[in-house]
Amino acid sequence: MDLRISALRIDYGADQPGLAGVDLDIAAGEQVAIIGPSGAGKTSLLRCLGTALRPSSGSIEVGRVQPWQISRAALRSLRSRIGTVHQAPPLPPRQRVVTATLSGRLGQWPAWKSLLSLLAPQDIAGARAALERVDLQDKLFERCDQLSGGQLQRVGIARVLYQAPALILADEPVSALDPSLADHTLAVLCDDARTRGATLIASLHAVELALARFPRIVGVRDGRIAFDKPASAVSEDDLKSLYASERVTPGEPGAAHVVTPRVSATGLPCC
Numbered sequence: 001m002d003l004r005i006s007a008l009r010i011d012y013g014a015d016q017p018g019l020a021g022v023d024l025d026i027a028a029g030e031q032v033a034i035i036g037p038s039g040a041g042k043t044s045l046l047r048c049l050g051t052a053l054r055p056s057s058g059s060i061e062v063g064r065v066q067p068w069q070i071s072r073a074a075l076r077s078l079r080s081r082i083g084t085v086h087q088a089p090p091l092p093p094r095q096r097v098v099t100a101t102l103s104g105r106l107g108q109w110p111a112w113k114s115l116l117s118l119l120a121p122q123d124i125a126g127a128r129a130a131l132e133r134v135d136l137q138d139k140l141f142e143r144c145d146q147l148s149g150g151q152l153q154r155v156g157i158a159r160v161l162y163q164a165p166a167l168i169l170a171d172e173p174v175s176a177l178d179p180s181l182a183d184h185t186l187a188v189l190c191d192d193a194r195t196r197g198a199t200l201i202a203s204l205h206a207v208e209l210a211l212a213r214f215p216r217i218v219g220v221r222d223g224r225i226a227f228d229k230p231a232s233a234v235s236e237d238d239l240k241s242l243y244a245s246e247r248v249t250p251g252e253p254g255a256a257h258v259v260t261p262r263v264s265a266t267g268l269p270c271c
Helices: 042-049 072-079 097-105 111-119 124-132 149-163 179-196 207-213 236-242
Strands: 003-011 017-026 031-035 057-062 082-085 167-171 199-203 216-221 224-230
Touching: 003 042, 017 042, 017 224, 031 042, 031 179, 031 207, 042 057, 042 167, 042 199, 082 149, 097 124, 097 149, 124 149, 149 167, 149 179, 167 179, 179 199, 179 207, 216 236, 224 236
Parallel strands: 031 199, 031 216, 082 167, 167 199
Antiparallel strands: 003 017, 003 057, 216 224
């Protein structure tokens, strides 16, 4: 699924633009990592692409369709082809993992099957296979409130793997995982998208992980695109400029303390 954004703007307040005129084209099947400091606009951008947030101005095309100019039925159909991995998956605490995983296809199944699956899981084998890919097959029948934050993130990824959408949007999908497991889990997500020819866009705070797993890197700062380059072309100066601390006056309304990311042995921000 291809995407096209032109002069996209999100205004949260007079002095707080979430996005300030973003232009971005992503071809079907591309894998793109979005990086930048906290509050840069990464989540706002993903929410727009997922049709969860309507822009204040500008245009957006998702799969050559303008989401806000189609019927509600067509919008529901479009959303069923988009899979979202949340940093904190919105899973009901008492819901079983198998049901949470199968919910990935609720938008694709007929209404009777969706309702029936909430009562009695309709594809246990399919759910187990998706969970096995993120090493959670042993949690199939446990409740979500019995899992750790990292396990819940992996259930969210298993749900998208089961959904098999044309577009995957992942917002800090491995932030609660240790480095080794984060790399493995992200590799599973990338491999799935590559195998199916799906488009994958992920916002990541771990810069080294983004550079290692994604061929294209988009840097976002202050609601704008700071750079858009192949991973191999992203320089240390690009990253230092992207994450440079901002000068603020203590006590000034709206002032925030921005911390430059911790630097790894390679000289690149790592968290």
